[in-house]
Every structure is written in structure tokens, then in C-alpha cells.
Amino acid sequence: MKKLSVYLIITAVAAVMLYPLLWLLGASFKSNSEIFSSVWFIPDSIDLSIWKNAWETATPYTMGHYFINTFMIIIPKTVFAVISSVLAAYGFARFNFPLKRLFSSLLLIGMLMPAIVKIMPMFLFWRDTGLLDTYIPLVFPALLAEEGMFVFILIRFFNSVPREFDEAARIDGCGTMRTLFLVLLPCIKPAVTSIAVFTFLWTMNDFLNPLIIIQSVKKYPLSLALRLSVDSTGQSYEQCKIIAVSVIGLIPSITVFALAQKKFVKGITAGGLSG
Numbered sequence: 689m690k691k692l693s694v695y696l697i698i699t700a701v702a703a704v705m706l707y708p709l710l711w712l713l714g715a716s717f718k719s720n721s722e723i724f725s726s727v728w729f730i731p732d733s734i735d736l737s738i739w740k741n742a743w744e745t746a747t748p749y750t751m752g753h754y755f756i757n758t759f760m761i762i763i764p765k766t767v768f769a770v771i772s773s774v775l776a777a778y779g780f781a782r783f784n785f786p787l788k789r790l791f792s793s794l795l796l797i798g799m800l801m802p803a804i805v806k807i808m809p810m811f812l813f814w815r816d817t818g819l820l821d822t823y824i825p826l827v828f829p830a831l832l833a834e835e836g837m838f839v840f841i842l843i844r845f846f847n848s849v850p851r852e853f854d855e856a857a858r859i860d861g862c863g864t865m866r867t868l869f870l871v872l873l874p875c876i877k878p879a880v881t882s883i884a885v886f887t888f889l890w891t892m893n894d895f896l897n898p899l900i901i902i903q904s905v906k907k908y909p910l911s912l913a914l915r916l917s918v919d920s921t922g923q924s925y926e927q928c929k930i931i932a933v934s935v936i937g938l939i940p941s942i943t944v945f946a947l948a949q950k951k952f953v954k955g956i957t958a959g960g961l962s963g
Contacts (some may be wrong), residue, residue: 716742716932723927742932747905747916751936754913758940761823761898761909762891765830769887770880772833777842778868782854799836811900821903826894830887838883845876885948892941910937 707729714729716739722732743751779785780792814825833839849872857867873880895911902908905916914933 712931712938713935716928716935718928720928723931738928738932739936742929742936745913745916745933747913749906751910751913751933753906754908754910755940757907758892758909758911761826762888765827765891766884766887768827768830769833769835769838770884772831773835773838773842773883774868774873774880776833776839777846778872780839781843781846782851795836795839798834799840807896807900814901820901821907822901823907825901826891826897835883835887838886841883842876842879845879846872849875881948885944888944889941892937 711727711729714731715723717731717734717736718738719735745751745754776795780788780795810825811820814820819825853871853875854867857871862870893911894909895915898909898912902912908916914930914937
């Protein structure tokens with residue numbers, strides 16, 4: 689009986705948490721009048737023309753075009769963030785080098801610095817280099833391990849792997865990089881997956897940085913394309929269209945999280961050796 693009560697409570701909490709998402713999905717098929725007339729998520733009738741209009745957008749380009757633009761940013765940025773963070777954390781966790789404490793402190797300071805502080809220097813730098821309205825300013829910083837939090841997470845996981853693993857690998861003839869990729873990376877796979885998922889989701893939801901860097905509608909990512917559904921006053925009388933566009937934009941994030949959920953949860957909760 690006690691177990692049944694626990695399951696009922698969990699089910700009720702899950703229903704409350706999932707209801708906004710279900711309502712969003714149902715509202716994407718509703719007319720504007722129906723959206724404000726009922727809190728129930730199931731529409732009276734399914735109107736696919738709303739999704740068709742949302743996909744075509746009010747610009748010369750479809751949502752598919754903006755999806756491609758988004759993935760042109762997300763894919764290289766995620767790859768670069770994982771590679772650079774792993775290499776930086778590996779160096780801090782396994783090697784001693786001059787000024788190590790200083791660089792570690794600078795990494796911590798950079799992690800604690802508010803992102804808003806870096807916007808103006810970043811804009812001026814990329815403007816002077818003539819690379820505004822390109823994807824390079826949005827992707828290149830990931831190659832330099834810009835997210836200090838990722839590095840500290842990986843350092844923690846590297847430190848949880850016994851150094852005897854490194855010694856055994858060297859006895860077997862593995863060099864520094866082979867030890868990293870063949871021995872240590874499989875042990876910290878949950879943390880690497882978490883970093884990839886975080887980078888994907890944050891980049892997918894990033895609005896401010898593309899707004900500052902990208903100036904051509906043709907190069908807009910999905911986050912800016914959604915803004916095109918709203919008029920210049922910040923309002924819109926086509927709420928159903930905005931909701932449909934939002935649901936379309938949620939699909940990649942939900943898919944990636946669902947596929948990587950097990951490793952992602954393990955990566956952010958594990959405290960010992962993982963693999």
C-alpha cells in the first residue's frame with residue numbers, strides 16, 4: 689500500500705510537470721479564440737494549416753532553412769566544446785606545469801564572470817576582425833574551452849579515475865594521447881555526454897549572441913527566426929502560429945535529451961568512477 693501511494697504521488701507530480709508541455713502541443717493546433725477559451729490541452733479540431741503556415745514563416749525562407757543554419761552552429765560548437773574541455777581538463781588533472789595555479793585561478797574567474805560583461809568586448813573584437821554576420825564568432829570560442837564549468841566538471845571526473853590506469857596504459861606502450869582516448873575517456877563518458885547535451889541545449893536556446901553577431905535574415909538561427917513571428921511592438925495576433933513555431937523548435941532539444949538522458953543524468957550526479 690505504501691509503495692502504491694508513492695507511485696500515485698509520483699504520477700500526480702509528473703502529470704503536473706508535463707501538463708504545460710502537453711498544453712503547448714495541443715495549442716499548436718488550436719485557433720486563437722480557442723487558445724484563450726479553454727485550459728484543456730486537447731483541441732476541438734486539429735488544424736494542420738497552422739503548422740503549415742508556421743513552417744513557411746513570413747520570410748522567403750522556411751523553418752527548414754533556419755534549422756540548417758542552427759545546426760551549422762550547434763554541431764561544430766558542440767564538437768569543439770567537448771574536445772577543448774577534455775584536453776584542458778586532462779592537462780589540469782594529470783600534469784604539473786609552470787603557473788598551473790595561476791591558470792586555474794584565471795579559469796575560475798572566467799567561469800564566475802557574468803556573461804553580459806563579455807558582450808561588448810566580444811562585439812568590438814569581431815567587428816574589428818570583419819567577421820560579423822558570420823558563424824565564426826559563435827563557434828570559435830568553443831575551441832578555446834570558453835566554458836570553465838565544463839573544464840571543472842571534467843577535472844573532477846578525471847581525478848576520480850585512479851592514476852594506476854595511466855600507469856598500466858604506459859606499461860602497455862600507450863602514449864599521452866592514447867591513454868586519454870583509449871583508457872580515460874571511456875571512464876568519463878557520462879561527463880562528456882553531459883557537456884555535449886548542455887552545449888547543444890544552450891546553443892539551441894541562445895538568442896542574445898546571434899542577435900548581436902548575425903545581421904542577415906538569411907543566416908538567422910532558429911532562435912531569431914522565432915522572433916520574426918512577433919511584430920515590431922513585441923506583440924502578435926497569431927499566437928497559434930508562435931506556439932506552433934515553438935513546438936517545432938523544441939523537437940531537436942527534446943530528441944537529444946531523450947536519447948542521452950541516461951548518460952546525462954549519470955554525468956551530473958555521479959561522484960565516483962563512472963563508465
